[in-house]
Amino acid sequence: MSDILVSEQSAPGPGGSGRPSGRLLEVDDLRVEFRTRDGVAKVINGVTYHVDAGETLAVLGESGSGKSVTAQTIMGILDTPPGFVTGGQVRFHGKDMLRMSDEERRRIRGEGIAMIFQDALSALNPVFTVGFQIAEQFRVRRGMGRAEAKKRAIDMLDQVKIPNAKGRFNNYPHQFSGGMRQRAMIAMSLALDPEVLIADEPTTALDVTVQAQIMDLLAELQRERQMGMILITHDLGVVADVADRIAVMYAGRIVEEADVYELYAKPAHPYTLGLIDSIPRLDEKGQQLRTIKGLPPNLMNIPPGCPFNPRCPMAQPVCREKVPPLLQVGPARASACHFAEELVNRV
């Protein structure tokens, strides 16, 4: 089965696989599995996407779809064991990071690619002050002295709009509110001016009014710095507000990739369509919500053929036999469905 997967999924998507292409960050046919006591879970089964300077790629998926594991692999913070990369490349400026020495990778982290996490309280070290944790980077990576590092750290706190940055420098993470912690983490990840920022569910733990503040802040900082941003989320609302392009993941694969407007207007994969139909909307009083029947597959036992076929309303016999490759279905959009054409062309 795995042989079929390799040949099928390596078909070039719109992201383009292959030669160095001047792209900022490319994930190419990445495969990751978790080897556990109970068996091998194939968590990522050939993921290909890229992000360029100044653009926001949203990676959309439900829990277990592999969106966070992809990000962890890019950052090189995948827990090994149980996680093992079994194939593919992660190229930064055309160079495969998976084959670099630890030293080289460390240099990219922070300056090249930085990451912010969902839960700021557990991502920050509780026994050091927030200011110290930000200033530390300037001292270690930029060789600055104590005073100068402190000045720069306060400047960072200012940039993420923490009121009274100077006074807050010596606060510990628990003295910050949820929204401020998230701001502090953003300050920390942007301290070394990274080219790519990976934001893994940055606002999921926050209230709506604070969420709006944080998303605004991220968008503003991204514009100023022309960063590439990978926004990992399950929230179709947040995505609609900020993303340029969207990659939808299901069972460790990209099932659809498209420009944000096209994706919402005309999804080219039944899973995307199901997701959009199943969310209650603030601006509409709906009756019965349409649902996706069934459950996401067990990653230790992914169904043969298209992984979505047991839940798909359009499934045909071919879907149970052949894994649909991620193929182009229009300018800059791709879908991994045997019937993508029909979906896109339907009125």
Add this chain to the structure above:
Amino acid sequence: MSENILEVKDLVKHYPVTQGVVFKKTVGQVKAVDGVSFGLRAGETLGVVGESGCGKSTLARVLMNLEKPTEGSVLYKGQDISKLSGGGLRRLRRQIQLVMQDPYTSLNPRMTVGDLLGEPFEIHPEVAPKGSRRAKVRELLDLVGLNPEHINRYPHQFSGGQRQRIGIARALALRPEIIVCDEPVSALDVSIQAQVMNLLEQLQGEFGLSYVFIAHDLSVVRHLSDRVAVMYLGKIVEIGTEDEIYERPTHPYTQALLSAVPVPDPTQRNNKTIIRLTGDVPSPISPPSGCRFRTRCWKAQDVCAEQVPLLEIRRDSDHPSACHFAEKREIVATHEV
């Protein structure tokens, strides 16, 4: 609609903040719920929305009589539930049930589904005589869309959505009149969330249930609720029908809250104005004087610091709104499919 089945009057729940180990002294009060009144009609869904720390979960606990109110009362068909004990309380519990947020921790991992769902019948043997309990449990499983064959499975063998269905089945076991749902879908994935919401709606139609539906997700609340109460720092700031709250909100907090909800439609990106609230929610230990929202409100005047605005119908508001300057305002671009 008919009479109020549940009536909440000036409900207050304060938790003491203590200092010291041996000689504990009270140094303050967390004013979790601070003067809340509303009625729940038979067969309706009352949504309660608010951000974390606004007291909505404390409200659920008091409604369930898991906490005694500091002041005020909760009347079930005219009977003050906090004054009940023994048999009276047991009879009341049959009528008000709770669905909890986290389906992972609210089910005992060492009990099978059959035991979990059979337990209510042990406490209330009058509902199902001993011999018929297994059959009752199977019926419940079938009702919430689970396979009755799975009666001997343990909670860990189910997914999150299925576990929430078990939680709902357990709440339904005694055929209550009221179910208090405390964030029942917020731990679930989008595609599963819709399934559970549909189930709740279907059950309401089938059994004529009344729901108090507590959630932070405004879209979810709108979808399920007939009436909605918006809470901020222990008080209801605005209450009305789903239409009144979502289409014609008059309290600035409701307006800000609604404007901040992302709409899953990229074409609306530039069509809506987000009201940006600055700062965080103040501490419920020492809430601001007067109107509690005034520290974040763009309309705040001197009067807001001096006078607590009452929750009442006002000149420019056709439904109760607790703002001195309540008025309509266009916020979300609505009704475009």
